[in-house]
Structures are given as structure tokens and as C-alpha cells.
Amino acid sequence: MATSVAFTEDLAREVLAAATDGTGGAAELLSLGENAVFALDGTVVRVGRDAQLLPRAEHELRVATWLESEGVPAVRAAEPEARLVGGHPVTFWQRLPAAVRPAGPADLAGLLRLVHALPEPPFALPPRELLGGIERWLRLAGDAVPREDAAFLRARRDDILAALPGLVPHLPPGPLHGDALPRNVHITPQGPLLVDLETFSSDLREHDLVVMALSRDRYGLPAAEYESFCAGYGWDVREWEGCAVLRGARETASCAWVSQHAPGNPAALSEFRRRVASLRASDPAVRWHPF
Numbered sequence: 001m002a003t004s005v006a007f008t009e010d011l012a013r014e015v016l017a018a019a020t021d022g023t024g025g026a027a028e029l030l031s032l033g034e035n036a037v038f039a040l041d042g043t044v045v046r047v048g049r050d051a052q053l054l055p056r057a058e059h060e061l062r063v064a065t066w067l068e069s070e071g072v073p074a075v076r077a078a079e080p081e082a083r084l085v086g087g088h089p090v091t092f093w094q095r096l097p098a099a100v101r102p103a104g105p106a107d108l109a110g111l112l113r114l115v116h117a118l119p120e121p122p123f124a125l126p127p128r129e130l131l132g133g134i135e136r137w138l139r140l141a142g143d144a145v146p147r148e149d150a151a152f153l154r155a156r157r158d159d160i161l162a163a164l165p166g167l168v169p170h171l172p173p174g175p176l177h178g179d180a181l182p183r184n185v186h187i188t189p190q191g192p193l194l195v196d197l198e199t200f201s202s203d204l205r206e207h208d209l210v211v212m213a214l215s216r217d218r219y220g221l222p223a224a225e226y227e228s229f230c231a232g233y234g235w236d237v238r239e240w241e242g243c244a245v246l247r248g249a250r251e252t253a254s255c256a257w258v259s260q261h262a263p264g265n266p267a268a269l270s271e272f273r274r275r276v277a278s279l280r281a282s283d284p285a286v287r288w289h290p291f
Helices: 010-018 050-070 105-116 134-144 145-166 207-217 221-233 245-257 267-281
Strands: 028-032 035-040 043-048 084-086 086-095 172-177 186-187 191-194 201-203
Touching: 010 028, 010 035, 010 084, 010 086, 028 191, 035 086, 043 050, 050 086, 050 186, 105 191, 105 207, 105 221, 134 145, 134 245, 145 245, 145 267, 172 221, 207 221, 245 267
Parallel strands: none
Antiparallel strands: 028 035, 035 043, 043 086, 084 086, 172 201, 186 191
């Protein structure tokens, strides 16, 4: 039976060398996770953990090329196509200058206004799927989380899935970022631009706005900063009747996502317990900690 090879920096560098004809030896490793991200001269090269990440890499490149054609400030591809090198997807991106300051909610709001004004692209965007990973995350959690908590989250997921088709949107559905947080905005000398394009979807655009409402209520975003976001966008999603359903979807997914880290990680287990208890109590004000 074949065993999987660990995705290490050394392995990623071997793939990088093969993709660059040996010129990537001096590349700087920026991060190592599902992708190894290297800085190489004026480009950033992302080496994926395995071939299963190829469709996601291709999606990001399509989105980046489309956003460029629409004039939306976003990270730009240095090559339009992904390569599969030794079973690893490799993509090339233009390297961004150092951020001139941290991004804030108002920066994000301005970019979302641009994205939410876009028509559908010439390729199909998927729907925003928040709940699809819950079963896998709970399975990975195993016996580290109580069985009744896992059952509670599954039931919550099913109730939300049943409620989604009945939502009446306030905004016209269409392209959205999918993970609309200031951390996915980079401030260049020319202004803010979007990064992390892998969750671009076509769905209820309210999904992008609920993220910041949840940041205010669960993660401690100051009220004044949330108000600056709403002012920049021109609307507060909390006024919409469907807000609770989309918020519930993101909360349920976020709670289940933490559960997968609970085995062998006491901090993750503690955070999972905090989150699931607040959902059981229907208490929207309990502070959650980023994990």
C-alpha cells in the first residue's frame, strides 16, 4: 500500500526548481500550508500540496484574469494557466509591494461595491458553499467532541439548508468574494486591492456582508469600524430579514471547522465548547476567539 509523501519545504522547493528550470533555488519561502508560497524576483509562486488542489488553483487564475479585465483592483496572475509539476499545481502571481498600512473595514467596503456591481463572468462561478465541509470536519473531530454536539451541528446545518431557498435577497444575486474580511485586502501605494480569490462565487451577495456583521458581534470588531464598513458599502445587512439565516450558516460552519482541531489540541477543544454552547443557548453576543 502506497504511503503519502509529507509536504515539506524541501519537497516544495524540488517542485519549484522543476517548474522554473532550476532558477528558483534562491526563492524566499513566505508560507507553508496547503500551498508553499515562494517569492521569486518579481513573482510569487504557489506550489500546491497535491493534485486535488489543481481545480482551485485554476479557479483563482480564472477569477484573477476576469477581475483584471473588469478593472477591479485585485492580485494579478503572472501566468494565465496553472501547471501540474510532479503531481503538484504550480501558479505564478505578480508580487505585491509591501503594504503601506493595515487594511480596514472601509477599504473592504469599497472593493465589495465594485465586485457586487459586476455581471456574471464568461465562466461559471460556483454557489457559495459554507456548509459542505461540516460532515468532514466532524468526522475528523471524532470522539474528541461530544456526540450530542456533533448531532446538534448536523441538525442546525439541515435546518439552515431547508431555509436557504426561501430567502428573498435585498441585493441582486451575482458574483461575490466569499470570504470578505480586511485580511483579504492589501493596501498598495495605489490603493486597496483584493487577495485570496479562491472563494469567489455567484450567490446571494449578502454573504459578503454577513461576514463583517459576525466580526462585530462575535470577534470584537469595534462598533465604529463596523459603522464605517456599512457607510462605505451603503447598507447594513442586519436590516435584512434573511441575515440570521446566513449568519447561522457561517457560525455553524465556523464551529464545526474548529472541531477538527480538537483531537490533541486543548485550545481548539475549549474554543469549540465555547462556540457550541453559545449556539445552543441562542446567545449571539458570546465572544468567539479567532482560531
